[in-house]
Amino acid sequence: MGKYKIMESFGIEMIFLILFGQWTSCACAGTHWTYTGSVGQSHWSEYFPECGGTKQSPIDVKTSQAKYDPSLPPVRPLGYRQLGQEPFTLTNNGHTVEMSLPGWMGLGGLPWQFTAVQLHLHWGSRGGLGGGSEHTIDGHGYAAELHVVHYNSEIYSNISTAMRQREGLAVLGVLIETGEDTNPAYQNIINHLENIKHAGQRTSIPAFDVQSLLPLSLERYFRYNGSLTTPPCYQSVLWTVFAERVSVSHVQLRKLETALFSGHAEESQSLPLQDNYRNPQPLNRRTVLASFPSDTVTTYSVGEVCAMVIGTLCGCVGLAVIIHFVIKTIRSTSSWDVLPSVRPTSLPRSKETEKEPKQDVVFKTTSDPEKEEAAPQPEP
Ligand SMILES: *[C@@H]1O[C@H](CO)[C@@H](O)[C@H](O)[C@H]1NC(C)=O
Numbered sequence: 001m002g003k004y005k006i007m008e009s010f011g012i013e014m015i016f017l018i019l020f021g022q023w024t025s026c027a028c029a030g031t032h033w034t035y036t037g038s039v040g041q042s043h044w045s046e047y048f049p050e051c052g053g054t055k056q057s058p059i060d061v062k063t064s065q066a067k068y069d070p071s072l073p074p075v076r077p078l079g080y081r082q083l084g085q086e087p088f089t090l091t092n093n094g095h096t097v098e099m100s101l102p103g104w105m106g107l108g109g110l111p112w113q114f115t116a117v118q119l120h121l122h123w124g125s126r127g128g129l130g131g132g133s134e135h136t137i138d139g140h141g142y143a144a145e146l147h148v149v150h151y152n153s154e155i156y157s158n159i160s161t162a163m164r165q166r167e168g169l170a171v172l173g174v175l176i177e178t179g180e181d182t183n184p185a186y187q188n189i190i191n192h193l194e195n196i197k198h199a200g201q202r203t204s205i206p207a208f209d210v211q212s213l214l215p216l217s218l219e220r221y222f223r224y225n226g227s228l229t230t231p232p233c234y235q236s237v238l239w240t241v242f243a244e245r246v247s248v249s250h251v252q253l254r255k256l257e258t259a260l261f262s263g264h265a266e267e268s269q270s271l272p273l274q275d276n277y278r279n280p281q282p283l284n285r286r287t288v289l290a291s292f293p294s295d296t297v298t299t300y301s302v303g304e305v306c307a308m309v310i311g312t313l314c315g316c317v318g319l320a321v322i323i324h325f326v327i328k329t330i331r332s333t334s335s336w337d338v339l340p341s342v343r344p345t346s347l348p349r350s351k352e353t354e355k356e357p358k359q360d361v362v363f364k365t366t367s368d369p370e371k372e373e374a375a376p377q378p379e380p
């Protein structure tokens with residue numbers, strides 16, 4: 001019973017947090033923000049200074065520059081498949097659809113123990129054609145992205161404290177693309193969007209296996225230090241972006257893109273809740289780790305490219321040296337052949353024969369008198 005009460009009060013605290021918008025509005029309460037326009041993402045840093053920081057999220061993951069770290073273990077979702085007694089709460093908070101997660105859900109395989117808090121989605125507006133995911137892989141955006149948010153419960157007592165601290169949060173990022181088949185796991189959420197069309201609305205939905213939202217391969221991922229992707233952009237997130245994508249049907253994506261509005265029900269000019277994704281932020285010398293070696297089929301690592309370039313250069317230089325010596329050898333042997341036999345017999349000798357008599361004459365005429373003069377001089 002005591003355990004239950006703790007769970008219950010914990011759950012209530014989480015619902016309280018979500019109901020009163022602690023997550024999205026924080027200490028900067030009242031500051032309205034959007035993705036485009038006068039309070040759009042390019043202006044966030046004017047109202048939320050951390051949004052202009054150097055460790056922001058999302059990022060474009062450049063797979064060739066990700067550093068393979070064989071010590072990174074598979075991500076271990078804890079209690080994700082456990083349903084419990086209570087339904088989940090789905091909320092339209094004006095920026096996204098958010099689902100509260102029970103406090104028994106957590107994350108293992110990280111440097112600290114993390115407790116799950118909520119999950120939410122980011123998407124586009126054109127069936128995924130214009131993008132929709134926040135993280136991109138080698139410049140390629142996807143139709144949508146799921147974020148499962150956890151806080152460091154080993155160090156901090158609640159998420160509102162943890163989200164402001166170093167390594168306070170751990171978020172799982174799942175890239176979503178479209179395919180032919182309906183994804184039953186995502187249908188658990190998409191089915192109920194009709195009931196939360198307007199900002200501030202919430203609904204209870206049957207609990208379901210949250211792990212089924214994740215890709216099958218939990219051992220292949222990218223890991224880096226970043227931030228919340230919405231204001232106040234606190235740089236407290238240890239990110240895990242899975243390499244494997246999940247797929248939803250075109251109909252499911254369309255529903256996600258068109259079902260919700262960003263304004264409250266009473267607002268007459270409420271806009272569709274679309275394109276709620278932030279653009280990739282500068283990496284700024286951060287390291288992106290990969291839990292798996294780079295795929296030789298798709299890309300070569302920097303080391304491999306260097307080896308290939310150096311190998312090719314060495315080969316070229318070697319070939320050049322060989323060619324040089326071969327040519328030199330041909331030239332020198334042919335010059336040996338040419339000089340004594342051909343040249344002297346044809347041209348120079350004819351000239352020499354013309355000159356030789358003159359020289360002989362000159363030498364004879366000049367040297368003879370000298371010799372004659374020089375010879376008698378020492379004698380006397
Ligand atoms: C979170 O924890 C801090 C520190 O323990 C406490 O001061 C604060 O009141 C708590 N916030 C909530 C919403 O429970």
Ligand SMILES: *[C@@H]1O[C@H](CO)[C@@H](O)[C@H](O)[C@H]1NC(C)=O
Pocket residue numbers: 166167223224225287289
């Ligand atoms: C994230 O930052 C912490 C220090 O706060 C560091 O120990 C850790 O190695 C970093 N992780 C990555 C993936 O860069």
